[in-house]
Amino acid sequence: MIDKIVPSCADALSSVPDGASIAIGGFGGAGMPEELIVALLDQGARDLTVVTNNAGQGETGIAALLKARRVRKIVCSYPRMARAHVFETLYREGAVELELVPQGTLAERLRAAGCGIGGFFTPTAYGTALAEGKETRILDGRPHVFERPLAVDYALIHAQVGDRWGNLVYRNTARNFGPIMAMAARHTIATVAEIRDLGGLSPESIITPGIFVDAVVPRPPTDAPHTASAMSPEAMS
Template identity: 80%
Template sequence: MISKILPCCAEAIAPIQDGAHIAIGGFGGAGMPEALIGALLEKGTRDLTVITNNAGQGDTGIAALLNARRVRKIVCSYPRMAGAHVFEALYRQRAIELELVPQGTLAERLRAAGVGLGGFFTPTSYGTLLAKGKETRELNGRHYVFETPLFVDFALIHAQAGDRWGNLVYRNTARNFGPVMAMAARHTIATVSEIRELGGLNPEAIVTPGIFVDAIVLRTESGADSLEASRPALTTE
């Protein structure tokens, strides 16, 4: 019986080693895999390259990873949003590297990695410092910048529901970077708020097929791992 359900986040993130390139989903708090980030903190993994939308807010989640000096480099679109004081302090101390990528370009670079494209041309960032050192081309009278795929070792994402094969559906704006990150990653780990029996997910609503997911962990409303997630009773043949 195929089942990608694991009993806890600690077991799910166990394969992540020092120096890994990790994509972390979320748009603000929506879709943020807080439990997986917490498990990564407890594991002590360091020298990470993190690919995400922003550089963390407050003192939790991604900001906690940064504050613990676990991240060597961050690739993101919005490093200086409200509450990003941890990143700003580290950056001013030159204690962290930053690669700034426009939001649409970030999503498309991840998607390109997932679908096997060698890269793409985009007009975004042409004529700016972000285009420095990159190939540019004029096509049909418009200038473009060539961007390369963004491959990652691991993707940490959160979805609303999943099944034991790893199929995922999302809730509203939590469907942000999760789907393309799962496609780009060599190993995808997802937390879900509920696990459905096989056939319990509307196939038309499945955004991330299980082929892109390696492990899922059920999270209770309290935020604790649910050992019930590993029991066959939650699934059907």
């Protein structure tokens, strides 16, 4: 019987080694796998490469990983958001490496890894420092930069609803990077606000099929009130 439900984040993250590459979902606070980040801190893995949309704010979440000096390199689009003082301090000290990637390019590199695509050309970043050392071509009269897929060892994501097969449904913008990170990862761990019985999810509402998910950890809902309207198939699609 397939059952991917794991009782705790600590159990789900127990095998993460030093030096792992980890994609962490979230767009601001939406879809942020907060409990998984805390558990990763407790687990102790270090020398990590973190792929995420931004470098964290304040001293919680991804910023806490950085402050604990667990991150060797961060691949992100917005490293200098408001209150991103932890990253800025470490970067100026030379304590963390940054690979800056435009947001759309970051998403497409992850998607390319999940789809088995060997790379793609995009006009984004042509003529800037971000294109240095990369192949360029003129396509339809417009210059493009070649970008490579971005595969990772682990993806840590949050969804609103899941089942024991690992099928996931997201709530509104909490969907953000979760689906493509799950596709790009060798191992995907998801926290969910609710577990449904098999057959309790409409196939048309499932965004991430269970084939991309290795572990599902139940957690109390935090990103929305648990209401009938919020949990309707229409709201979750």
